[in-house]
Amino acid sequence: MKKKDYKVTAFLLFFFSLFNFFKTNIFTSTPNSPFPTCTLLYNHFCILLPIMDTTFTLAAADYGDEDELELGLGLSLTSGAYAPSSNGPISSQVVGWPPVKTYRMNSLVNQAKFSKNEGEKGAGEDITSKKKKNINHENKNDETVTKETGHSGFVKVNMDGLPIGRKVDLNAHDCYETLAQALEIMFLKASTNASFIRTEKQQRSRLLDGSSEFVLTYEDKEGDWMLVGDVPWRMFLGTVKRLRIMKTSDANGLAPRFQEKNQKPKNKRIELKK
C-alpha cells in the first residue's frame, strides 16, 4: 500500500472509531470513574498511531462489530478483540476470569445472602451485597446449627450434541433470565477463541421463550426431568440437581411457557425420547 493509502485508511478508521466511540457511549450510562471511558479512548488512539508506521504491533481493539477489519496490511483485529464495558459487569461471561477459585466464589455468595439477613436483624454494618436472596436461620438448640442453602451453587450443565459439560453457578443468578442468558453464551455462542460479549440490551433468552431449537431442562431431587421456568426461582434452587439443554424435539409433554401470574404453575414431567 502506498503512503497515501495509509492516510486514507487512517482517516477512515479515525472517523469510524469516533463514530463507534460516540455510539457506544450514547447507550451506556456514565461510569463512576473515568477509567473505562479512557480505556476506550486509549484503544482507539493506539490504533491510529501505528497506522503511520509500517512496522508495528497492534493493540487489540474492537470497532463495535465482529466483522473482520482488514487494514490492508494482512492483519485482522478479530481474534482476541476486546472492548471494555464501561458500565456494570466486567466480562463475567468469560470463563475463569477474574481468576478466583470457585470455592471462594461460592463462599462469598453464600455470605452475601447471610449478611443481608443479618443486616435486617439490626447488626448495623454496611455490607455490600448484590444478591437479593435471604436464608432462614433456624432456632438454635443443642444439636442443630445453621444450615446452608443446599448445595454449593455449582451444577453441571450438559447440552445435547456436545460431549462435555460445564458448570454454572446458580448462586450468581437471581432469576431464570440471567441464568438462561449465561447458558446461551456458554453453549450457543461459543467460538474457538474466547470472545468478550459486549453488554447490549439483551432480548429475552431464546432458551426460555421456545423460539430456539433447544430448551432448558433440569433434573430435580426426585430424579425427574422438568422444564426450567415453571416454578418460582427459589423453589427451583432448592430442588435442582443438574441442567440439560435439550433439543426441543426430544422433549415431549412440555408445560406452557408463560403462566398467568395468579395461576399456580404446573410442573409437567418431560417425557424423554431415548
Added chain:
Amino acid sequence: MGFPEEVLEHVFSFITSHTDRNVVSLVCKSWYEIERWCRRRIFVGNCYAVSPAMMIRRFPEVRSVELKGKPHFADFNLVPDGWGGYFYPWICEMARAYPWLEEIKLKRMVVTDDNLELISKSFKNFKVLVLSSCEGFSTHGLAAIAANCRNLRELDLRESEVEDLSGHWLSHFPDSCTSLQSLNMSCLSSEVSFSALQRLIARSPNLKTLRLNRAVPLEKLSTLLRRAPQLVELGTGAYSAEIRPDVYANLTEAFSRCKEVKGLSGFWDVLPSYLPAIYSVCSRLTSLNLSYATIQSPDVTKIITQCPNLQSLSVLDYIEDTGLNALSLSCKDLRELRVFPSDPFVANANVSLTEQGLVAVSEGCSKLQSVLYFCRQMSNSALTTIAKNRPNLTCFRLCILEPRAPDYLTFEPLDVGFGAIVEHCKQLQRLSLSGLLTDRVFEYIGKWAKKLEMLSIAFAGDSDLGLHHVLSGCDSLRKLEIRDCPFGDKALLANVSKLETMRSLWMSSCSVSLGACKRLSQKMPRLNVEVIDEQGDLDSRPDNCHVEKLYIYRTVAGPRFDMPSFIRTMDQNPTYRS
C-alpha cells in the same frame, strides 16, 4: 566412595528436599541404588509424568506420596470435567506395594469413596491424608477413613469439593482414636454431631490444628476451645450469633486461655461485635486468614494493628488502602499478603482499594516476599516503586480485574512496571501478569527473570515473539500457563527442547494450530501433547485450525489412555501423519 551402605543411608536421611535427593541419586550407580532403597518421600508434580508401576519399581520403601493432577487453571473452570487426574490407578498399585505407607497428599485429583475406603483398609500405619482441591468423593468416604485408620494424625480436606451427604462421618472416629493432630473440615457444609466433635477433641491431646466448618456455631466455639487449649491453628465456624453477653464473655475467656494459638482462619458471616473476643490472641498471631470475613476496613484495621508478629495475612479488599497503610505500620514481620476481591464481577470499584495500598505495604514491610493482589487499577510507577522497595519478592501475582487494563495514569501498557519487578526482584520464582501488556514485557521477563519457575499469562502480548522471549530466556521455568494470548506456532516450534525441561505448558484460546501440535508431538517423543476440543470432532479438523486448549507435559510414561473423547494426545508415530 568407600563408606559402607549404612553410613551413606544415614547421611542421606538428612537430605530431605526432593531436588537434593534427585541430585544425590545421580552421583553414581551405587548411590542411586542406596538412595532409592532409603527414599521415604515421593513428590510427583504431574501424576501423568510417571506411572505408578515405575515409581514403585524404583522406590520400594516409600512412606509418603504426594501427587498433583489437574493443571492449575482447573481452579478457574478452564479444564473441562472428565479431564482426568484419577487417583484410582495409584491407589490400586500402592495398596499392593506399600503396606507401610503413612501419608498421602493429593492436589487437584479425582478421588472416589472406593479409593478412600481402599486407603483406610490397606495401610495399617496410615497417618496423614491431605486432599487439596480434590473432588469425586463424598462424606461416606470420609467415614471409612475415620472408622478404619487407627493411627490417623492428620485429615485435611482443604478446598475440596465433597459431596456432603451428612455430617455423620465424624461420628465414625472410634473412641480409641486419640492420635489426631490436625483436622481441617472447613470445606464441608453439613453439620456434624456437636457432641461427637466435642468428644473427639477432648480425647485428642495432641490436636494442634483444628479448622471447623461453617456449620459449627459460634456459641459452641468456646466449649470446643476449652477442651483444646493447646491448639496452634484454629479455624472458626460461622462467626456470628445473637448478641448475648454470656456468649461473648465465654468466647473471650476461651480465647484468652489459648496461649499457643498462632494462626486464625474461618470467620464466615462475621458479626463485628464479636471480634474483640479474639484480641487476646492477636499479639501471638503469625498467620491470619480473614479472606472470608466481609468486615469493613475499620474492623479489619482494629485487629491487625494488634498483631505485631503477623507474617501471613489474607483479606478481602474491604481492608482498603487505609487498612493496608495501617498494616504497613504495624506488622513489620509480614512475609505474605493476599488481598482478594469482594465483588470481582463489577467494573466499578465498590471499595477504596488501589495500587497505593500495595505500595504502602511494600514500603513498610521489609520482609514481604509473597504477594497476591486483586485490584482495579495499577500504574507503571507504582509497580516500579514496589519493585525497588522489595527486591526480595519471590512471588508476585497481580490481578487487575479488567483484562487489558492499561496504566490508569498514562494509559500506557504495564510493560515497564512488570519489567521493573523482574529486573529488581532477582529471586522471583512465581509471577502472574495482568493488565495491558505487549511483547515488550516478555522481552523483560526473558532477560531478567532467571529464577522464575511459574508464570501465568492472560490477555497479553502481541505476537509469537512474546512467547519466544519467555521460552528462550527463562532458564528456570517449570510451569507456564497462558490463556487468550495471540501466541501461535512459531514460538512453540522454535523452542521444542525447552518444553522437555519444564513440567508443563497450558495454552487456551491462543493461536496454536492443530498441525503444529502434531509436528511438536512428532519431534518430541517424551512430551505428551494433548489437545482439548469441546466441539468434539478433532479428526475432521484441518491442520491449520486453532486448537481451543493445549496441555503439553513431559513424561516417561507415554500417552495416557484415561482421557475423554474430547481430549486427544497427538500421535507420535510419523507413519500416521495425515
